[in-house]
Amino acid sequence: MRPERRLGALARAHRGAFLAALSVSAVTGVFAVVQAAVLAHLLARAFLERPEWEALGPGVGAFAALVVARAVLTWAGRRLSHHLAARVKAALHGELHAKLLALGPAFTRGERSGELIATATEGIEQLDAFFSRVLPQRVVAGLVPLGVIVAVALKDGASGALLAVAAPWVPVFMILIGKQAQARNERQWVELRRMAAHFLDVIQGLPTLKLVGRSRYQLEVIGRMTERFASTTLGVLRVAFLSALVLELVATLSTALLAVTLGVRLVSGTVGFEVALLVLLLAPELFAPLRALGAQHHAGMAAATAAERIFALLDEPLTRAERAAPRAVPSRMQVRFEDVTCQPPGSPVPTLEGFELTVSPGERVALVGPSGVGKSTVLDLLLGFREPSRGRILVDGVPLAALPLEAWRKQVAWVSQCPYFFDTTLRDNLLLAQPGAADAELMRILREVELGPVIARLPQGLDTPLGERGLRLSGGQRQRLALARALLQDAPLLLLDEPTSQLDDVTEAAVLQGVKRLLGREKTLLLVTHRPAPLRLADRVVVLSGRAPRTPAHTASALLHRAPLVGHS
């Protein structure tokens, strides 16, 4: 379905708001026509009879009432069309939010996130013009010109015929010239956005440009690009504006033609003055809505482009189909990968191929291997962020795919490479993992991850606000806090992804000691690391290598002795 049609369908889904906005717009348009008719009547009487002003009383009263009604309608129409836009935007917003979370971090993280955020914020905002301006204007442009032609034809057949002949040329020419110009016009539009993107790129890369001494040079590039764009765009606009020129020509020339023919007919006495005046007043009302519609062409085009991106996201297939009858989550954490291959859609090579692994309950396994070999993919699969394209994962014999995702995730604690924190207090962030935990318990765990002295130095202690995304903490502190949060969570399976990458070796050793104590004997641990020190947590080290897809389990000893370690326990 074309994006514009789908947008229309979305608007119709909010039936009440849709009908209210469009009917008020239509009625406002009709009122404009009626107001012109009453004015023509008043002026004709004034011209023909030259009465006292007071004698025009009833007509004047009707006119004033019409004007006030139309003013109120105008205001209400703007409000209603805004209301319609707001309703549709809010619905899309919620849908997109749910969809992106359902697609999960495997889809949303990384460089793509910038584009996704732009789509979710500016993209949805660009739809506003479609619902609040383009759509109502289309209704007006569809109804009012027809109404005017009919009204004129009823009063004066000849003038009606003239308008009926002139008016269709407007859409015909707009389509003819528009079609020709549109392709170029759209390319130009894309070019404009690209130029803005270049500007953003250069500004964001400015520190880098300065480092390599190329920042002054870009000043010329920006100036040149903008100038070149300006000259080519003006060339295109010369054609694009032709459709507006035709519209204007048809509008003004048919008004002029009407005035001249009416004048001649008035002299010969074949038409009444009031009718002539009415036709003259109504003719511009025919073209005004078309002109207003043309002025919103760009807003409509931007909305269609944005809609295309939004709909593409909403239509993105979910990798995991929800089961009709989900199985209960087993309490024993025996995790088994059977010949698991994972190849994300669109990726030329699998990120993990033929992976076999069995982790017994309470076992601690470390995954090592060169970057890009699929260690994080293993964790993603367990977390349900990705689905295997071949093979299966069993939890105590039950396929992971048959487990209800939310219940399963409750059994898993995870420390990612860049953990997320809410912009609330330190305590709130920890309590998210274990609601109702006592302060003493929190402090015990914080001490184990070497955050004790850090918290002690904070004047507000556990009540310290963490700031946006926890940015008031350093990278290493955030990592330790994430560990604390994961350990606090009462989950039998713990997944750690490079949990100490930002710690210096002394702190790392101490933190790992704490983690070891907190793990106890029951928790199952799967750990991904590049660093040697965390390997001490593991009972078994599994080496993933790109070349041999079926990976045997190695012992840790070789790896442990390869690099010197700092900080002994």
Next chain:
Amino acid sequence: MQDTGSGMGLLWSWMRVTWPRLAVAALLGTLTIASSVALTAVSAGLICHAALRVPLAELQLAIVGVRFFGLCRAGLRYLERLVSHSATFALLAKMRTGCYRALEAMRPAQLRSLGRGDVLSRVVSDVETLEHFYLRVVAPPVIALAITLLTSALLAGWSPALGLRSLAVLGVGLVLAPLLTWRLSRGAGAAEVQARASLKAAWVDTLQGAGDLLLLGAQERMRARTGQELKRVQAAQSRIASAEGAGNAVGVLVGGLIPLVLLPVALDLVRRGDLGVADLVMMVLVPIAALEALAGLPLAVQSLGHSLAAARRLQALGLGAGGAEAERTLTHAEGAPGPFALEACELRFRYDAEQPWVLEGTSFAVRTGTFAVLTGESGAGKSTLLHLLAEAQAGHEGELQLAGQDVRDLDEETRRRKVALVTQSPHLFNATLRDNLRLARPGATDAELHRAADAACLTGWIASLPDGLDSWMGEEGLRLSGGERQRVALARALLQDTPLLLLDEPTAELDTETEQHVLAHLKALCPQRTVLMVTHRPAALACADVTFRMELGGGVRMDCLPVESHRPLEDPPGRHEGATPRQSPRTFYS
């Protein structure tokens, strides 16, 4: 950071440059509507005279006039659109280059802190907001005022009383409609901008924290937050829409008021014989035609709010304020290579006066030709130190020398030839890999590029790319992992071919094998070049000629303790020696 006032100053300073074109555009806009008014006047006159049965010959002039003004209006509108768009582009070019120049003159430290807060992308969207400043904000009131005066003057030609009344009614529309819109939406524009920023932040959190949100079962909490932020945005937008609607309604009322105010007077004049009856209708229809000029005002007011907010933000950043600090006389001379590639003595630095010192009393030196490693707890100021060396745009106290020259005395070009830096999150541009690499050495041959790529362990990766060196990078191109990104930046820095190479955790995201390869290449650069590398990784520490440890003791006190080269690091040196910091920094030279 001077006048952060209304933002108007900044806008004028940009508009001043393109004013001739803007004036022509405004004139054309006025003439367009004027022809429309004239068309109405002449056609009304035409049918009124015709209704009085004057001979057809007497109508000839009016008939020609009607056709002339009809053509004029269409042609002038076309011209006006071309000229105003060309002026808009000129203004846009001016704004872009102006902003860029101001940002370019900023201290890199300041730029980086702006980049973190997403301020830079806001600069870009602010400039985009201002793109239509002339078309949407400046042109409508200028043209409206001109048309109001012209129309009233025209009517005054028949009767001063009519002219005055026309001025009064149109004046109400000219002033009241925008004023009402302004009054009703006051603060809503700023509120909307602010709410949209919070909404965006909520989305950033949703997407970047998606994994943790799902695992902690906090999706609902997040959905509630984004929903809440959206409500705030929409509340502000609703006020704005309502205000705009009110402004439009005032326009409608003024249109209705015109006949009510002008017709009684005109009738009276006709009855007294002071006005020909043929002109009666025209006296009412002309001001109504002029209303077209007033239609854009409510929208202009609304855009004005957005534009001023955008301009104020740009101005608050110090953009458009001319240049930054005055250029100092800088040396271009290449000093003779001294014994030390870099020296710091009692170095102190903080990002601004209200913040604590990041570096306080840092002293150390790196001998020319050594492979030095800088390690220590996160937050100790290691990255800051590297940036100071590579960017050295003042702000620090104490001494900081590159090859015997004070960094403050080096101009950008000289510094670029002396020192290259690979940051933790290097930027790759929307361009091919080749262009991204060549940035550091514009004339580099493919052979040179491949050599640098090999040193950064990128050869296999490049071979796997669809278009090799011509593959597209950046936002619109390939999605690079953190490790790949850093290696591309490393290759770029190697191409820069500087005697001193500064690396900030270049191997943090590499596996052991790749790391060994990269380290071996870096090591081989010495002693022709000097390498200073910030790292925590044992492999790097193991192959360093010298290791410095920065410590975060108590507050932000720092000591650098050299470790003998090639000594395996069984013991954490900081734990022993850090306990009794030595006092005379000069003795720490390797």
